[in-house]
Amino acid sequence: MDYIGKSVIRQEAWDKVSGKAKYTADDSSPGILHAKLVVSPYAHARIKSIKTEKASHVFGVRAVLAGERFPLTGEEIRDRPPLATERVRYHGEAVALVVADTPHLAKKAADLIEIEYEPLPVVNNPTEALKKDAPLVHEQLGTYQKEERVYPVPGTNIANQTKIRKGNMEKGWAESEVTVEEYFSFSPSDHAAMETRCSMCEIRSNGDVVITSSSQAPFMIKRLIHEYFEVDIGKVIVETPFVGGGYGGKASIQLELLAYLACKAAGGRKVKLLNSREEDILTSPVHIGLDARVRLGSTEEGEIKAAELLFLFDGGAYSDKAADLSKAAAADCTGPYDIDNVWCNSLCMYTNHPYAAPFRGFSHSELLFAIERTMDSLAEKLGMDRLLLRYKNAIKPGDTTPTQVPLNKSNVGNLPACIRRLKEIIDWDEGVAKDIGNNKIRAKGVSCIWKTSTIESDAGSGVILTFNPDGSINLMSGIIEIGTGTKTVLAQILAERMKMEISQIHVQMEVNTQSTPEHWKTVASRGTFLAGRAVLEAAEDVIRQLKNIASCVLRAKASDLTVAFGKVFLRDDPSIGIDVKDIAYGYTFPNGNAIGGQIIGRGHYNLRHLTHMNKETGAGKPGPEWSVGAQAVEVEFDKRDLTYRIIRAVSVVDIGTVLNEMAAKGQVMGAMSMGLSFGSRETFKFDEFGRVMNSQLRTYRPIRYSEHPDYVVDFVVTPQVDAAYGARGAGEHGILGMPAALGNALSIAAGVKLNELPLTPELIWRVKKKEGFSDAFI
């Protein structure tokens, strides 16, 4: 039984391709009520009045919520009312909610709610937000409850600040013979998951609050419903079926709170709140934006001596996870390079934009766009090969991270090997740009990547194993199946360890917080790492129990026994053994005596040795390991009309042991396509009033099937010693360097610095025009 590395087909594959898989919104049990939101048409306004009488009188309306003050919510800072009361702070913010017998009636009634607003001046980007005279998004910032290690600055729009102070900047600059400085900017955008968010809530007569939600974090929902609304935590039960793509957007808790309030107002009857696509884009949290300044200093030989970084994240109207995103960016602020002297201020700014959720890569594709574009500027200024500069400074065992974590052969992958492999795959020695005639240029851009997962220092995962009478095993894990195939990988890990057929392992796909052991959140490429370790521990537990009972039956010491192929047998004589199925429920001797009982395996794994980052220096160990990689994008650019096609995109990633090759390639490739989509076309277009002008898929258009380049994915294998079979995280890494590599390729092709996203032909035209590109069209 050799399952490690095998491309085992996903356990839920047939259900999904045949359309039978059930998602949250598929529940249409009779008697269910439907909620509809009324959202703000303004980005910043005072609510003068809300009139709900007409809506309340619509036949079939069960409840109308508006203007009532509910407890403030928010994961880091409690700054967000579930429904806006005195003020709205972003376009699309939920202001009122109607519960009715049908979606149709709910919408009809919602349309009858009259809200009078008085527009206020808007904060339309994070740089503006930092200005002294900027309007304040949260005047009461100083009064909010908050987590201990978040550092808002009352009287400003700063929701959080993280400082990195490593080495000695004066020394760093003194040793730098060449310096470069670049500015970067891009707006928030969307996750655009196929399934729009949906939450349902029912309050049973015994007081149980049962929530079903398309979420990456059901256990967090349970905790927050308890904390915000003072429901006994044991009374909150959260169920999550399949989730149709999350990308971080479903790690934020939002609709669940509204569904709970709606349900409570409707007397506890089951209420469904399903986002329309527009609400999913506007009202629910989005992908964060960033303004950044990067200064790098190096010797003439290309040894980087100093890095000074300012990140101004566009966290939007509420801090929620944005505060954490800005911290994660600080922790890995330099990119995967060994730099002794680092100064970084990473600020999470309040603006009047939709607020941010995690997004695949958790602020790393964003910070790497800034760093890796600057690396190219530095290489140009030094007159040095772009990959050689990266190779020379590549982070390695023995180096330290910006937060001063010493790296070793286990907690960091092999970046130099990734660069070497990339160099071969993309025929780097042929040159970065080639004129292919007919006004066309082919150019290659590169980017290195790294990421650790700055999750909670005690984040953990539990697994329970039970048996069926045929000896097959049920695997229960709190991981959400969001399309990554992680639950199949867990089955592979278990089959490998138990040396049994994978067809004999049944993975429970849905999660129920009452019966499924907790997995912190299905985020941060931590599923396989945390749950994988828990599976191994549970397998050990099962094996121990099987051996114990078999030792009585076989009259041999447990330590003489082995479990494999559905049997427990003597190590030195496999002919003496017993089937697992005959002892998994206890054993009955021929005379009727019974021993043992059903075997239940348990395992858990919590992160260890993580520490909080120091408030003044950032020093601390924010994550367990750093996955690294090197990526490239090749474009064909038209010098005359400034359009381009992406020809090829390449990733060489060190994800440690590859557990399921096709699944891993699928993850990396899928993430690459998201990165290219974000890099080339996805953005919110804000008008001067801070309104999102493209909140529909008509005008917000992710990359489509015919537009994809050729993808090449290759792996370098540096096993992580403490991970299940040495596997590192792989869910996010493909996205990380794509915007930067695309920006680098196009900057080379177009001959101008492209430091904004998305990289549309219009952007290239605008930048080239500033540099004197003639509008002459021939």
Next chain:
Amino acid sequence: MLSFDFDYYQPKSIEEAVQLYHALDREEKHPLYYSGGTEIITLGRLDLVYTNAVIDIKAIPECEVLGTQEGYFVTGSGLTLTAIEENNGFPLLSKAASGVADHTARNKITVGGNICGQIFYREAVLPFLLTDSKIVAAGMNGVRTEHIMSLFNKTLRLKKGELLVQLQTEKRYLNVPYRCVKKRPQWDTGYPLVTIAAIKAEEGIRVAFSGVSPFPFRSREMEKALNENGRIKERILASLQHLPKPVLDDVEGSSEYRLFVLKNTLFDILRELEEDHR
């Protein structure tokens, strides 16, 4: 989800359809002629379309005609864009139609719906504008046939309750050299920054545009400038004097950038058509 209820009617003849429309209008049902229904669904859910009665024209034979009749190529208004693409009897129309939305949507979107709908690109009208096609419309006073250039000004100016039945294009236009180029903000999907359709007629080149303004148009002044003697570049610049102002400035692109794309695209089209001596 549509928040309004509506009745469904499927008349078998033009007369029945028109009478139904007026009867329903008197009942304040806000009737709509429809065939594909894509706009009713997608704009209705945003409250940008409202109706209490839809009149399906798919069972009206005249609306489903596609082919040559007495010197004309006749395009029934109820035909889907996919049907037109596949038939390809009017290659320029096929090309213009194939750029609209995506294939799944084109299986439903009809010529009539694309021309008479709210979404302002209406690219299916460009070939008809270029070929001086005729509009067949039916109202309470019967069926009338009009030149498109006299009826189309930004939108098709039908009288209330009039039904667009067919478009008739002289056969001699079916095989003239043509170009139809759609330039989007990025790659192959999305609305146009500029769509330019052009033909080389006997007297010279004709051009029609979508995306440049919030309505499609054909400009005789621009055509005059483009058909003067002189270098292509100068003729283009002269023609731009006659563009309807202001040039569209929206989420798809700024007006200045649109002009850049327009000039490049027009240049390529003119050069190719002028070199085309078929």
